[in-house]
Amino acid sequence: MKSCGVIVEYNPFHNGHLYHLEQAKKTTNCDVLIAVMSGNFLQRGEPALFDKWTRAEMALNHGADLVVELPVQFSVQSADYFAKGGVALLQALKCDSLCFGSEEGTGTDFKRLANQVEEKRVVIDEAFQNFKNNGSSYPVQMNQAIKSVFPTHSIDLMQPNNMLGFSYAKEIIKAQSSMEIKTVKRHLAQFHDESIEEKTIASATAIRKELFNPSDSFKEIQKVVPEDVFQFISTTEYVDWENYWELLKYRLTTMSLSDLRGIYQVNEGLEFRLKEKVKEAFAFNEFIQLIKSKRLTWVKIQRLFCYILLNLTKVEMAEKVKQVEAIRVLGFTKKGQEYLKIKKKQLEIPLLTNINQKNQHLVELDIRAGLVYQMGKIDQKINQDYRRYPIRKK
Amino acid sequence: MKSCGVIVEYNPFHNGHLYHLEQAKKTTNCDVLIAVMSGNFLQRGEPALFDKWTRAEMALNHGADLVVELPVQFSVQSADYFAKGGVALLQALKCDSLCFGSEEGTGTDFKRLANQVEEKRVVIDEAFQNFKNNGSSYPVQMNQAIKSVFPTHSIDLMQPNNMLGFSYAKEIIKAQSSMEIKTVKRHLAQFHDESIEEKTIASATAIRKELFNPSDSFKEIQKVVPEDVFQFISTTEYVDWENYWELLKYRLTTMSLSDLRGIYQVNEGLEFRLKEKVKEAFAFNEFIQLIKSKRLTWVKIQRLFCYILLNLTKVEMAEKVKQVEAIRVLGFTKKGQEYLKIKKKQLEIPLLTNINQKNQHLVELDIRAGLVYQMGKIDQKINQDYRRYPIRKK
Numbered sequence: 001m002k003s004c005g006v007i008v009e010y011n012p013f014h015n016g017h018l019y020h021l022e023q024a025k026k027t028t029n030c031d032v033l034i035a036v037m038s039g040n041f042l043q044r045g046e047p048a049l050f051d052k053w054t055r056a057e058m059a060l061n062h063g064a065d066l067v068v069e070l071p072v073q074f075s076v077q078s079a080d081y082f083a084k085g086g087v088a089l090l091q092a093l094k095c096d097s098l099c100f101g102s103e104e105g106t107g108t109d110f111k112r113l114a115n116q117v118e119e120k121r122v123v124i125d126e127a128f129q130n131f132k133n134n135g136s137s138y139p140v141q142m143n144q145a146i147k148s149v150f151p152t153h154s155i156d157l158m159q160p161n162n163m164l165g166f167s168y169a170k171e172i173i174k175a176q177s178s179m180e181i182k183t184v185k186r187h188l189a190q191f192h193d194e195s196i197e198e199k200t201i202a203s204a205t206a207i208r209k210e211l212f213n214p215s216d217s218f219k220e221i222q223k224v225v226p227e228d229v230f231q232f233i234s235t236t237e238y239v240d241w242e243n244y245w246e247l248l249k250y251r252l253t254t255m256s257l258s259d260l261r262g263i264y265q266v267n268e269g270l271e272f273r274l275k276e277k278v279k280e281a282f283a284f285n286e287f288i289q290l291i292k293s294k295r296l297t298w299v300k301i302q303r304l305f306c307y308i309l310l311n312l313t314k315v316e317m318a319e320k321v322k323q324v325e326a327i328r329v330l331g332f333t334k335k336g337q338e339y340l341k342i343k344k345k346q347l348e349i350p351l352l353t354n355i356n357q358k359n360q361h362l363v364e365l366d367i368r369a370g371l372v373y374q375m376g377k378i379d380q381k382i383n384q385d386y387r388r389y390p391i392r393k394k
Numbered sequence: 395m396k397s398c399g400v401i402v403e404y405n406p407f408h409n410g411h412l413y414h415l416e417q418a419k420k421t422t423n424c425d426v427l428i429a430v431m432s433g434n435f436l437q438r439g440e441p442a443l444f445d446k447w448t449r450a451e452m453a454l455n456h457g458a459d460l461v462v463e464l465p466v467q468f469s470v471q472s473a474d475y476f477a478k479g480g481v482a483l484l485q486a487l488k489c490d491s492l493c494f495g496s497e498e499g500t501g502t503d504f505k506r507l508a509n510q511v512e513e514k515r516v517v518i519d520e521a522f523q524n525f526k527n528n529g530s531s532y533p534v535q536m537n538q539a540i541k542s543v544f545p546t547h548s549i550d551l552m553q554p555n556n557m558l559g560f561s562y563a564k565e566i567i568k569a570q571s572s573m574e575i576k577t578v579k580r581h582l583a584q585f586h587d588e589s590i591e592e593k594t595i596a597s598a599t600a601i602r603k604e605l606f607n608p609s610d611s612f613k614e615i616q617k618v619v620p621e622d623v624f625q626f627i628s629t630t631e632y633v634d635w636e637n638y639w640e641l642l643k644y645r646l647t648t649m650s651l652s653d654l655r656g657i658y659q660v661n662e663g664l665e666f667r668l669k670e671k672v673k674e675a676f677a678f679n680e681f682i683q684l685i686k687s688k689r690l691t692w693v694k695i696q697r698l699f700c701y702i703l704l705n706l707t708k709v710e711m712a713e714k715v716k717q718v719e720a721i722r723v724l725g726f727t728k729k730g731q732e733y734l735k736i737k738k739k740q741l742e743i744p745l746l747t748n749i750n751q752k753n754q755h756l757v758e759l760d761i762r763a764g765l766v767y768q769m770g771k772i773d774q775k776i777n778q779d780y781r782r783y784p785i786r787k788k
Binding site for chain 2: 246247249250251253254255256259279282309310311313368371372375380381386
């Protein structure tokens with residue numbers, strides 16, 4: 001069975017995602033579509049609007065055949081680790097190809113550039129030193145360094161999807177994987193577009209904005225998501241960071257400076273600033289404004305807050321991002337199930353379809369993330385991990 | 395100026411407390427009454443119904459001239475440390491006498507027994523070994539040990555007030571203090587009586603019970619507390635453990651086993667039990683029922699939960715219970731203020747009337763307790779420590 005993988009978040013699932021899945025199927029002519037999906041906390045350092053089970057179901061309803069969870073230590077990360085976790089899971093599942101959206105460039109273009117960069121790593125690292133202190137963000141600086149070594153390369157790495165795609169390509173090259181790359185040209189909506197206009201594809205950012213600030217045009221969302229997703233969105237409780245603000249404030253208030261220093265990404269005396277400012281903040285957005293600086297962007301701070309909220313320490317993160325330890329299945333169609341049956345014997349890491357005393361250590365951080373995630377919801381009794389089994393779709 | 399001290403909690407202030415203050419004044423003929431009062435978390439391991447400022451004001455309205463805070467490392471403790479902190483603060487304030495309620499015995503009786511016990515400490519400790527594993531609680535065993543050495547002593551240490559009074563007396567003897575002891579015979583209500591009957595004095599336990607489960611007879615409370623206290627109680631938000639349950643659950647959920655082991659009084663593998671059972675509990679009372687055992691009584695568990703909620707570690711508690719570090723003033727009358735003016739130069743530890751960057755380390759744990767306490771309330775913006783000044787009464 002020929003398989004194609006996608007690395008996704010679906011927060012929430014919309015027509016652009018649908019287009020991506022359709023194109024992935026078409027362009028690779030695969031039998032089975034595998035989605036590696038972030039769990040309950042996402043790349044931008046946010047709790048997902050809807051939990052991983054809900055979002056897995058949306059994916060299965062619209063073309064995915066198998067949904068596995070990208071562990072939290074890879075999902076709440078910048079492009080490099082996000083790509084590392086995503087690609088590693090697809091590899092672990094013996095996936096034949098990876099398909100992602102890009103602003104430009106073919107799979108071959110991405111692979112070529114990744115190869116070149118990998119070969120000239122030392123030179124690029126040297127070049128990077130020249131841009132290191134120019135005040136730009138890391139991706140901008142890295143793009144400048146690459147451009148200075150390969151002035152004519154064909155992919156604009158300043159475009160967010162290109163950048164993420166390039167990270168995937170690098171991981172594939174590093175792993176000496178035979179996985180093919182296919183790209184789908186980004187269609188209509190730009191990645192971070194903030195308003196929904198007269199079209200049927202909008203970014204998830206625009207949809208979330210509409211959801212959080214429902215204007216007269218709340219129904220605009222209806223045009224840009226599948227009908228079943230719209231029904232769900234408009235009738236279901238969703239969560240955002242404000243739901244976790246109390247817990248974050250409580251932890252920061254009661255945590256010692258040295259424990260705070262032990263949290264992943266709390267560096268350079270940031271612990272003092274966090275402890276000091278939390279006293280003055282009485283809402284999440286208020287707090288983030290107090291912490292924001294030129295170097296600490298909104299997204300970086302949100303990720304940092306996830307690490308604090310989930311008590312993810314430097315020690316455990318260093319250990320847990322070394323490699324993916326298991327394949328956590330969230331759901332499958334009949335075809336997805338068949339695929340797993342065929343590949344089962346070749347898998348080199350455990351395939352988890354339920355969580356129990358024996359295997360819980362493999363998804364320890366996701367269990368913790370699920371328990372905290374559920375605390376922001378009305379019905380706290382719903383389990384995210386124990387006693388949950390893969391969703392089955394025809 | 396002649397001074398008399400009392401060690402109190404006022405949760406809430408009631409007619410029995412009023413009687414105690416009146417008798418203390420009468421029996422010692424003092425010019426000024428000093429109350430050492432628990433702050434926002436109490437001896438039984440509970441958040442106070444009303445914050446320390448509110449309760450200090452109740453005390454000042456009804457006879458106290460000076461209210462100082464018993465730090466949380468002494469207040470959320472069994473009788474021994476509670477007494478140690480209380481007596482040490484009165485001594486630090488150069489107080490002439492201590493007056494407490496007891497079921498029987500005069501101050502002389504208490505001092506005599508404390509002296510005898512102190513002299514025969516080694517013998518009693520030896521005797522204690524015989525009772526150590528008989529399944530009773532520590533106070534019961536200690537009483538048995540003392541009885542076996544002094545069979546005819548006149549104070550029944552099984553009575554809760556006698557036991558606490560005896561702890562005060564021991565602290566006075568240990569400190570070789572000249573502080574006098576006066577007792578007030580407990581009047582009408584028993585310490586732990588659970589119902590309010592036809593009388594004007596009821597225990598705080600009975601009042602709290604009435605408050606939490608308002609029956610038709612909610613107005614019964616009116617008979618047993620001063621009128622202004624009743625007005626306040628019946629119109630003001632109060633808190634109980636359920637207000638902090640979410641925070642406790644969140645901390646237990648996200649805390650590592652080794653961090654949990656670092657919390658004061660988390661011993662003998664209790665960390666495993668706590669982590670395991672918290673998954674099953676969705677309310678505070680549910681959780682306490684799951685943790686309760688013959689050795690772990692309700693009150694002990696509640697204290698333990700305070701230590702976890704406030705993140706009080708073994709290391710910091712060991713350091714902070716060595717001695718009282720400062721005198722934190724919550725309020726005074728003119729007489730109280732005059733007393734402080736006279737004694738100021740003789741004080742050996744700092745007198746704090748406001749909290750700032752310079753002195754905050756002296757009341758670090760109380761600040762933390764205040765911040766967490768406030769998180770259980772509706773108006774979280776009220777400061778408990780910074781920018782708060784002593785209440786002044788005529």
